[in-house]
Amino acid sequence: MNILITGSSGFIGSALAKRFSGDLVIGLDRVLYPSDPVCTRRYCVDIANREALFGVLRDVKSRFGQRLDCVFHLAAHYDFSNKKDPRYKEVNEDGTRNLLEALTDFEVGAFIFTSSTAVMKGLEITNPGTDSDERLSESSPLGSPLEYGESKRRAEEVVVGFKERLKVFIVRLSGVYAPECRLIPLAHQIASIYKRDVGSRFLPGGGRGCISYIHIDDALDGLERMGTLRDEIPSGTIYILSEEDYLSYTELYRLIHQGLYGNGDDFRPFSLPNWLLMGGVHTVNYFHRIRGGRGYFFKPWMARHALLRFCFNTGKAKRELDWNTNHVLRNYVQIILEELRASPGEWFKSNNIIS
Secondary structure (H helix, E strand, O other): OEEEEEOOOOHHHHHHHHHOOOOEEEEEEOOOOOOOOOOOEEEEOOOOOHHHHHHHHHHHHHHHOOEEOEEEEOOOOOOOOOOOOHHHHHHHHHHHHHHHHHHOOOEEOOEEEEEEHHHEOOEEOOOOOOOOOOOEOOOOOEOOOOHHHHHHHHHHHHHHOOOOOOOEEEEEEOEEEEOOEOOHHHHHHHHHHHOOOHHHHEEEHHHOOEEOEEEHHHHHHHHHHHHHOOOOOOOOEEEEEOOOOOEEHHHHHHHHHHHHHOOOOOOOOEEEOHHHHHHHHHHHHHHHHHHHOOOOOOOHHHHHHOOEEEOEOOHHHHHHHOOOOOOOHHHHHHHHHHHHHHOHHHHHHHOOOOO
C-alpha cells in the first residue's frame, strides 16, 4: 500500500510509520528527526503553509503516483496552557482544509483524521458517593471546555464537509500511553508523586472525576483496521477508540503511589473545594515563574476539567471494526513505573519533564 502520514515524527505518527514499515510510507512533519528513518520518504512541511504543502504533494505525485491507499492525518497543534492561540486555527482547522483540498487531485482510498475525545463535553458528577453507568459515545454532545478540543471539533466539521469528495473517517482517541508513558499529563502526575510534590496530594472534587486511556498498540490496531476495512465503511463515519475501563483520579493516585512506595506509606491525597485548589494552583504557578521563569505544569483549568467524567462506550468500533483493546491502564501502570525506576533520567527526558 501507499501510505501518507502527517505528523510522522510525533509519538503516534512515528509508531504508525513503523507499523506500516513493509509498505511505501510518505511522512510529512514540520520537524524531522535524523533518528527516525522509518518512512520511505519524508518531507519537512507545515500544513498551515498552503503553498508549501501543495508543492510537497505535487512532488509526491510525481515520484509515487496519484494513488494513496490511506492518508492518516495526525499533525496538530496543542499545548497545555488552554489559552487562545492562532495556531489552533492555522494548523488544526485551516491546515486540515489545505490537506484535504490538495488531496482531491489524488486517488485516496481513505482519509483518516485522528481527532480526540477532548471534543466532547464530559459527564458531570451529579451524585456524590456513587458511580454512574453513563458513558460517552460517538453521538454524545460536543462542546469542549478546552481550546484544543474546540479546534479539533472545528477540524472534524472541515473533514465531514469533504465526505462527498473523498472517503473520510474520523477517529476520536482517548489519551494514548506507552511503556515509557509518553502521555504528558499522566507523566506529570506520575512525576509529581515520584518527587513527592506537595501539590500531588490535592485532588479536586474528591477525586471522583475520571478519564479513560488507550495503549499505543491498541490505537494502532484500530487505525490499521480502519484502513483495512475502508471500502466497507461509509464516508464520514466516526469511531471512538478507548479503553472502556476507567480510573477515577483517586484510583489512579493510589495505583501510582502504591506502585512507587507500597501500601505502608502515609503520603495520602486530600480533597479541597475547587475554588481553593484553583487558587493554590494559581499561587504555585506564580512562584514557579518568579523562581525559574517556567510555569507550573498543572494549571487551574485542569482542576475544573478533573471534575468531569470521560468514560466511553466503544461498542461501535468493536462491532464494525472487529477491534478490541488488549491492554488496560489499571494493570499497566506497574510497567510504566518499572520504566521510571529503571532509568529515571531517561524516563523524564522521554516525557519532556525537567527532573
